[in-house]
Structures are given as C-alpha cells and as structure tokens.
Amino acid sequence: MTTENLPGLPEEPVVRRGMFGVKDSGDTSGYNRLVVRRPPKLSSSRPYGSYFDEVADALEPAFPDAIERVVVDRGEITFHVRRERLPEVMRHLRDDPALRFELSLGVSGVHYPDETGAELHAVYHLCSITHNRRIRVEVSCPDADPHIPSTVQVYPTHDWHERETYDFFGIIFDGHPALTRIEMPDDWEGHPQRKDYPLGGIPVEYRGAEVPAPDRRRSYS
Amino acid sequence: MSTTETEGRIYDVAGQDWDELVKAVSESSDERLVVNMGPQHPSTHGVLRLVLTLDGETVTEARTVIGYLHTGIEKNMEYRTWTQGVTFVTRMDYLSPIFNETAYCMGVEKLLGITDRIPERAQAIRVMMMELNRISSHLVAIATFGMELGATTPMLFGFREREMVLDLMEYITGLRMNMAYVRPGGVSVDLPAGAVDKIGEFLKIMPGRIKEMRKLLDENPVYTRRTKDVAYLDLTGCMALGVTGPMLRAAGLPWDLRKSQPYCGYETYEFDVPTQNTCDVYGRYLVRMAEMEESLKIIEQALDRLSGPLKGLPVMIEDKKIGWPSQLALGPDGLGNSPDHIAHIMGSSMEALIHHFKLVTEGFRVPAGQAYASVESPRGELGAHVVSDGGTRPYRVHFRDPSFTNLQAVPATCEGGMVADVISAVASIDPVMGGVDR
Numbered sequence: 231m232t233t234e235n236l237p238g239l240p241e242e243p244v245v246r247r248g249m250f251g252v253k254d255s256g257d258t259s260g261y262n263r264l265v266v267r268r269p270p271k272l273s274s275s276r277p278y279g280s281y282f283d284e285v286a287d288a289l290e291p292a293f294p295d296a297i298e299r300v301v302v303d304r305g306e307i308t309f310h311v312r313r314e315r316l317p318e319v320m321r322h323l324r325d326d327p328a329l330r331f332e333l334s335l336g337v338s339g340v341h342y343p344d345e346t347g348a349e350l351h352a353v354y355h356l357c358s359i360t361h362n363r364r365i366r367v368e369v370s371c372p373d374a375d376p377h378i379p380s381t382v383q384v385y386p387t388h389d390w391h392e393r394e395t396y397d398f399f400g401i402i403f404d405g406h407p408a409l410t411r412i413e414m415p416d417d418w419e420g421h422p423q424r425k426d427y428p429l430g431g432i433p434v435e436y437r438g439a440e441v442p443a444p445d446r447r448r449s450y451s
Numbered sequence: 452m453s454t455t456e457t458e459g460r461i462y463d464v465a466g467q468d469w470d471e472l473v474k475a476v477s478e479s480s481d482e483r484l485v486v487n488m489g490p491q492h493p494s495t496h497g498v499l500r501l502v503l504t505l506d507g508e509t510v511t512e513a514r515t516v517i518g519y520l521h522t523g524i525e526k527n528m529e530y531r532t533w534t535q536g537v538t539f540v541t542r543m544d545y546l547s548p549i550f551n552e553t554a555y556c557m558g559v560e561k562l563l564g565i566t567d568r569i570p571e572r573a574q575a576i577r578v579m580m581m582e583l584n585r586i587s588s589h590l591v592a593i594a595t596f597g598m599e600l601g602a603t604t605p606m607l608f609g610f611r612e613r614e615m616v617l618d619l620m621e622y623i624t625g626l627r628m629n630m631a632y633v634r635p636g637g638v639s640v641d642l643p644a645g646a647v648d649k650i651g652e653f654l655k656i657m658p659g660r661i662k663e664m665r666k667l668l669d670e671n672p673v674y675t676r677r678t679k680d681v682a683y684l685d686l687t688g689c690m691a692l693g694v695t696g697p698m699l700r701a702a703g704l705p706w707d708l709r710k711s712q713p714y715c716g717y718e719t720y721e722f723d724v725p726t727q728n729t730c731d732v733y734g735r736y737l738v739r740m741a742e743m744e745e746s747l748k749i750i751e752q753a754l755d756r757l758s759g760p761l762k763g764l765p766v767m768i769e770d771k772k773i774g775w776p777s778q779l780a781l782g783p784d785g786l787g788n789s790p791d792h793i794a795h796i797m798g799s800s801m802e803a804l805i806h807h808f809k810l811v812t813e814g815f816r817v818p819a820g821q822a823y824a825s826v827e828s829p830r831g832e833l834g835a836h837v838v839s840d841g842g843t844r845p846y847r848v849h850f851r852d853p854s855f856t857n858l859q860a861v862p863a864t865c866e867g868g869m870v871a872d873v874i875s876a877v878a879s880i881d882p883v884m885g886g887v888d889r
Contacts (some may be wrong), residue, residue, distance in 0.1 A: 269819035269841055301821050332690050335825070336856060338836040338849035353836060355823050355851070359704070363713055366823065387693025390859050393544075413521040413888055422526055423847075425600055429523075430528050444530040450813045450843045 244268075264412050268344065274302040281363050282307040288328035293319055308366040316369050317405075320384045323356060331356035331365065334381075336391035339399035341424045349373040350401050354381070354388075355361070371401065380405040398423035453675030483511075488873070490519045493802070493827045496595070496877065497884030501861065505870055513865040513873065515858055527692045528848050532773070532814030533559055536845055540835075544852060545628055546591055548709040549584040551886075552633035553577055555848070557714060557824035558837035559635040562817045565768060572757065572764040573637035574715045577651045579650070579713075579753035580623070580632065581826070582746040586657070587616035588829035596736070596878040600677050605668060610662050615653055625779075625786040631653055635815075636768035640779040640786070647758045654751055661743055668736070678733035682864035682876035685730045688701040692863065696831025697742065698880065701727045701734035708827040715826075720749050732879040742829075773815050776807040782822040830854050830881055850889060854882040 245267055277283050282302055289309065290297060296315035301308040311319050323331045335355040343349055348370035357364050371378050380403035382388045392403040393412040400421035403409055411418060420427055431443030462476055478482075489500040498519035504512035524543055528536045540555045541548040560566050594609020617627040623646050624630035624639070631640050668674050684694065686702045699706055709717040725741030729735035766773040770803040776796075780789035796804040819841035825834035831853030838847040857880045864876040 272820075304564065304822050306823060308821075333695075334693055335823075335832065335834050335851045336693065338847075338851070340821075340838055340847045340849075353821070353849075355834065355836065359706055359711075364712075364823070366821075385693070386691045387859060389855055390855065394855075411518075413518040415518070422523065429526060444527070447530075 269336055272301045272303055273299045278302045278307060280305070281361070282365075285329065285363065285365055288326055289319070289322065292322055292326075306364070306366060308368050310368050310370070311369055313369045316367075317379050317381055317384060319367070320354070320381045323365075324384055329358065330360040331358045332365075333357040333359055334385040337388055338391075338394045338424065339395040339401060341399055343373075344426050345370070347372045348378055350393060350399055352378055353402055376401050377404050379403070380409075382406055397421065400424065471769065486870075490516070496882050499858070499877070499882060499884055499887075501873065501877070503865075503870065504875065508869050508871075510865050510868055510870055510873060513862045515861045517855075517884070517887050519856065520884045522889065524889045525848055525850065526852055528845050530844065532843055533635055533817055533845060534814055536848065537634055538629075538847075539848070541629045541631050542885065543850060543889050544828070544830070544833070544854065544883045546588045546883050547584050547828050547830070547833075548629055548631075549577075549580045549633060550826055550833050551850070552631065553581060553715070554824055554826045554828075554833045554835040554850070555837070556633050556635045557758050557821050557826065558835040558848075559817065561774065561822035561824055562820055562837055562839050563815075564818070565636065565770065565773065568768055570637055570763075570765045570768065570772065572641075572714070572761040574769075575753045575756050575761055576638050576642065576766060577633055577715050578717065578720065579750050579757065580620075580638075582749045582753070583616050583650075584620060585746045585829045586743050587613045587620075589743050590616070590883040592739060592829070593668075594737065594876075594879075596875070597668070597674075599874050599878050600674070602674070605664065608660070608667070608858070612657070615656070619646075619649060619653060622646060625781075634767070634775060636770070636774045637766045639775065641766045642757065643781070647754060650750065650754055654747060654754070658744070658770045661740065661747075665740060669740075675733060677727070677872075677875055678736060678879075679731055679869065681732045681872045682879055683730050684860055684864050688860070688863055692860050694831065694860050696827070696829070696853050696857065697735045697738040698857060698860070700725065700738045702730045703728035706823060708832060712825075714824075720752050722746075722748050722752070732875045735879045737868075739829075772807070772810075776803070776810050816841060816843055817845075825851070828853055830886070831857060850886075852886040852889065854880075854884070854886040855889075858887060860881050 244265055251326050278286060278300065279302065285307065293315060296319055298310040298312060301310070311329060323329050333356070335357060338353045340351040340353060341349060342351060349372060351368055351370045354367040355364065356367060360423055369378055378401055380392055382392065389407070390412060392406050393409060395401050396403060396409050397411045397413050398421055410416065414422065429445040431445060433443055434441045460471060484505040485502045486505055487500065488503055490498040498521065500516040502514040502516060503510050524539045528539050531539070536555060537552050540551040543551050560569060590609040590613040594606045594613070597605025597609065620630060621627045623642055624632040684698065686704055689699045689702050695706065703726055705724040705726045710724050722745045725738050725745065727737050759819065777788045777792040779786050794805050817839040819839050821836065821838040823834055823836050825832050832851065833853055834851035836849040836851065837845060840846040860880060861877060865873045868876070
C-alpha cells in the first residue's frame with residue numbers, strides 16, 4: 231500500500247488493512263487495499279472560543295508545566311494534566327474565584343491499549359455553578375505504573391468514583407482513604423472494563439443456527 | 452450463636468431461637484451493635500446493603516455496600532452498535548428509562564455533530580416523555596417512601612397514579628418500562644393515533660390526584676414528624692459530595708439543568724424550579740411534589756406543540772446515513788417494521804434493502820472523540836461520557852448516575868441519628884440500584 235497519490239495523509243498509525251472479518255483466509259472481497267488509520271491526537275491552539283479562553287487564562291499561568299495539551303472538540307474543552315500535578319490543579323480549579331468548579335461529576339476511566347506509555351486515562355468532568363461552565367480534565371498513566379494521585383481531598387465525591395475506576399481499570403489512586411473494589415466482589419481477579427478483559431458469553435442455538443457470543447461476532451470497526 | 456473473641460463477643464443471627472439471642476445480648480455489657488441492613492431488606496430500594504453500627508437506637512457509623520446489581524452494561528455496550536446501546540442504557544435506572552436513553556443519545560448526537568439537526572418534533576416528544584417519566588419516577592419515590600414509613604395509602608395512591616403513566620408509555624412506545632424509545636437521531640416511532648387525547652385526559656386527572664396526595668401527606672403529623680429535620684444535608688455537604696437533584700434543591704440551590712444548561716429545547720418551555728431550604732427529608736418530599744406539578748405544565752406545553760405546529764413533522768433525523776431506515780408499525784404480533792417498508796425493500800428496491808441491511812447490522816460510524824452530555828433526571832444530573840474510536844461501536848460509555856453519587860451521602864445523613872431515620876434518609880435519596888450498579 232502506497233500513499234504517493236494522497237499527499238498529507240499520515241502513514242501511521244494503521245489500525246487495520248483490508249476488509250473486516252477477513253483474517254484467516256485470502257481476501258477475495260477486493261477491499262484488500264483498504265487502510266483504516268487511528269485518528270490523530272488532537273491538540274488545539276488559541277483562541278479556544280466561548281468561555282474556554284477565560285478558563286485557560288485563569289488556569290495556565292498558575293501551572294505552566296502541568297498542562298500537557300488542551301483540546302477543544304465538539305464544544306467541550308479538555309485539559310490534559312500531568313498526573314503528578316493533578317491534586318494542585320484540581321484544588322486551583324475549585325478554589326480560584328475566576329474558575330470556581332465547585333461540582334465534580336466524578337471520574338470515568340478509559341483504556342487505550344494503543345497509546346504506549348499512557349494506556350490508562352482518568353477523565354474528570356467539572357462543573358462551575360457560579361459561572362455556569364463545564365470543563366473536562368484528563369490524566370493518563372502507563373499500564374506498567376498505574377498510579378494517579380487521589381483527589382478525594384479536593385472533591386469528596388470522588389471517593390466512590392475513584393473506587394469504581396480502580397475496580398474497572400486497575401488505576402491505583404494514591405492517597406485514597408480506602409481504595410477497595412466497589413462493584414465487583416472483593417476477591418475478583420482482573421479489571422473488567424479494560425480492553426484486554428474479555429466480555430465472556432456462550433454461543434446460543436437459535437432455530438438450528440448457532441449465534442456466537444457477543445465478543446465473537448463480526449466487528450465492522 | 453457464634454462467640455468468637457476477636458473484637459469482643461460477637462452475636463450472629465443465623466436462624467436460631469430468638470429468645471436465646473435476646474437473653475445473651477441483654478446479659479452483655481457491650482452496647483455496640485453492628486447490624487446488616489440489606490441487601491435483601493424491603494426498604495433498601497433493591498439490593499442496597501447498609502452496615503450500621505448502633506449504640507442503642509443511635510447510629511454511630513453507617514457504611515454503604517453496593518455492587519449486588521452490577522450487570523456490566525457499560526462493558527456490554529462496547530460490543531454492540533451505537534443504536535443497540537439504547538437497549539442497554541434503558542435498563543440501568545429502570546425507574547427513569549427515558550432519561551438514560553436521552554442522555555446517551557445526546558452524547559452520541561454530540562459526537563456525530565447532529566445536535567442541531569434533530570427534528571423539533573422528536574425533541575418535543577423527548578421532553579414530553581421525560582416529564583411523564585419524571586412524574587412516574589417521583590410517584591414511586593413518594594409511594595415507596597410512604598410504605599417504608601409504614602403508611603400503605605401513599606403507596607397505593609402512588610402506584611395507582613404511576614400506572615396511568617405506564618399505560619401512556621405502553622400506548623406510545625409499546626412497553627411499560629425499558630422501552631428503548633429514544634434513538635440517536637430522534638425517537639423510534641411517532642405518537643400513535645389517539646395518544647394526544649390520552650395524554651390530555653391524564654393531564655385532566657393528574658392535578659387532582661397530586662392534590663389528593665398533598666392533602667394526605669403535607670400536613671400529616673405522623674408524616675411530618677418522621678420527615679422534618681431528618682437526614683439534614685446542607686448546601687456545602689451537597690456540593691462536596693456531588694449531590695444533585697431534589698436533594699440539592701431541598702438545600703436551597705435552584706440548580707436544574709433544564710434551566711441552567713437547557714437541552715432538547717427546554718429553554719422554550721415555561722416552568723419553575725421548586726426549591727426548599729429545610730435541607731431535610733420533608734423538604735425533598737415537597738420539592739418532588741412541586742416538580743410533578745411543574746412537569747404537568749411542561750407536558751401540557753409540549754402536547755400543544757405536538758398537536759399543533761409540529762403535527763405531522765418527522766421524528767427521526769433526515770440524514771439517511773444515521774436515521775433508522777424503517778418506521779415501526781403495530782401488527783398482530785406487536786410493534787415491528789412497517790409492512791410498507793418491508794414491501795419496499797423486499798419487492799421494489801435492491802438499494803433500499805442493502806441500505807437497510809447495512810445500517811441495521813453494521814450500524815453507522817461515529818467520528819472519533821469524546822463527549823459528555825447530561826440531563827436532569829428525577830434523581831439529579833445524569834451524565835453520559837461517550838467515547839468513540841471512529842467505529843460502529845462505542846469505545847467506552849460511562850454513566851455518571853445520580854443515584855450512585857447521591858448514595859455517598861448516607862453516612863453524612865444517617866450517622867448520629869436514630870436507626871428508624873435511616874429508612875427515611877435512604878428513601879429521601881431515592882436511589883435506584885439498577886442505576887447505581889449498572
């Protein structure tokens with residue numbers, strides 16, 4: 231596969247070549263030149279638009295080295311923060327009069343096995359009732375060292391949310407008062423929401439045909 | 452009776468003679484008692500387990516244990532198409548299915564960038580269904596609350612009224628609960644003939660029924676003594692614990708996403724955000740009652756639009772690459788693909804058949820990225836964090852369920868109070884374990 235006739239198209243990273251579902255036999259579909267690429271990492275530059283510039287103005291001077299990149303996408307702003315600085319940044323976001331993100335809507339984990347060195351992400355959604363604004367803070371940590379400082383001291387509501395993220399993704403929130411499993415049984419092995427954890431399930435017979443388990447079915451993406 | 456000597460004498464209840472146990476406990480000098488309330492206790496709203504440390508009748512420590520209803524909905528969704536996801540999310544918080552669906556669909560629509568292209572009629576139907584659902588959910592909250600305090604009449608009233616809403620839901624969507632009615636791009640099917648009249652009838656009956664309930668409970672001395680100044684949680688506590696919804700509004704903050712960050716066209720409806728400043732169970736009850744009255748106002752306005760200016764307009768996005776190809780119709784075996792559509796794809800158009808097949812089996816692709824959409828559910832802010840990698844399936848969906856977050860307030864509201872007040876404290880949070888555990 232060459233991309234000489236397609237200038238500006240990134241070479242890597244390629245997710246998949248050829249048509250879906252053809253892995254073990256020769257591709258006779260005619261789609262063998264199909265290349266599916268992973269979307270590039272987004273990074274936005276100023277001006278961000280809307281109230282995002284005001285938020286960034288109040289946040290960035292205080293932490294010039296803590297914010298890795300800023301993404302403005304689909305009308306939402308995301309601050310990617312270095313994990314070591316997370317508690318300070320969160321405290322500043324909560325307490326600074328120009329920011330005042332009093333309400334946190336919890337932590338959501340995402341597992342990106344392809345992002346080497348930053349496989350596990352913790353995503354925080356913050357809401358300012360004073361200014362009626364919303365932002366997102368994203369932190370990542372490598373799979374080999376799944377540690378992120380806990381923010382329960384800043385937002386007590388993160389207590390259960392961090393436990394949930396630990397339970398499902400194995401991210402260890404350092405400094406959490408009692409980081410135990412919350413949804414899965416205490417003696418469960420593995421972290422079910424990770425991409426390398428199988429969904430499980432058994433094939434089911436229906437009117438003579440066998441319907442495979444959901445994670446064995448054909449995937450188009 | 453086990454008498455392990457680890458932290459003093461431990462008395463276990465395991466189906467033995469109660470007299471023996473009572474005698475043994477009364478002889479003991481230790482007043483501290485650890486009681487497991489739940490997970491199979493009728494007043495814990497499903498399978499919630501509370502570990503209470505009691506000193507006489509006073510709760511000194513309350514610990515909440517959840518996870519008994521974890522079904523892996525978020526994980527399952529990663530193996531289904533974006534449209535199929537609706538069928539899963541509707542089963543999370545089973546008392547407010549329409550809200551789950553709407554939050555999820557708004558997230559997907561945000562990722563697709565089609566939020567502005569959702570037909571106005573679909574938005575009005577969503578608003579109307581959400582408000583109907585809010586009434587049915589609040590009715591269950593108040594009904595079960597009454598029952599948990601030992602009053603059966605509010606329970607009967609509440610469930611009788613809720614049945615009217617569920618009948619409407621069944622008439623419109625085909626199902627009483629878990630209806631998967633809201634879909635990315637609009638709603639699955641337009642209102643059937645006669646729905647407007649039925650909802651109109653409901654709007655005539657319901658205000659009287661709410662008044663009846665208010666007459667029964669608002670000034671009822673037994674009820675007020677069990678609810679006033681119980682489970683106090685002020686604004687600071689709510690903010691710190693991330694508590695939203697009626698609990699927050701009973702602490703005096705008029706924070707309602709329908710007003711502050713409107714979605715689905717809520718900014719065009721006239722309604723008030725009821726608040727109380729008592730921070731207690733009674734205040735939360737009053738907020739819920741007032742919210743039902745406000746919901747009726749919104750339904751009336753939505754109904755006027757649906758039967759007036761929005762009559763006959765589409766309920767699914769015009770974009771053929773996203774909108775579900777077929778309309779549903781009622782057949783002898785229930786709701787299914789309309790016969791006209793079947794005739795079209797099977798008899799006259801090969802392209803339409805391919806299109807139908809591709810969209811139904813493969814689904815549509817959603818551009819990579821992440822989005823967060825939130826709605827004001829009966830229990831507070833219900834948020835959906837939706838992540839796509841550009842494929843036909845969600846890469847990750849996380850729900851910020853209000854019950855999950857609000858349940859964290861149990862120790863703050865129960866510790867130091869009476870054990871009987873734990874029941875009303877938990878009931879005033881109105882947790883639905885399907886939403887908590889997902």
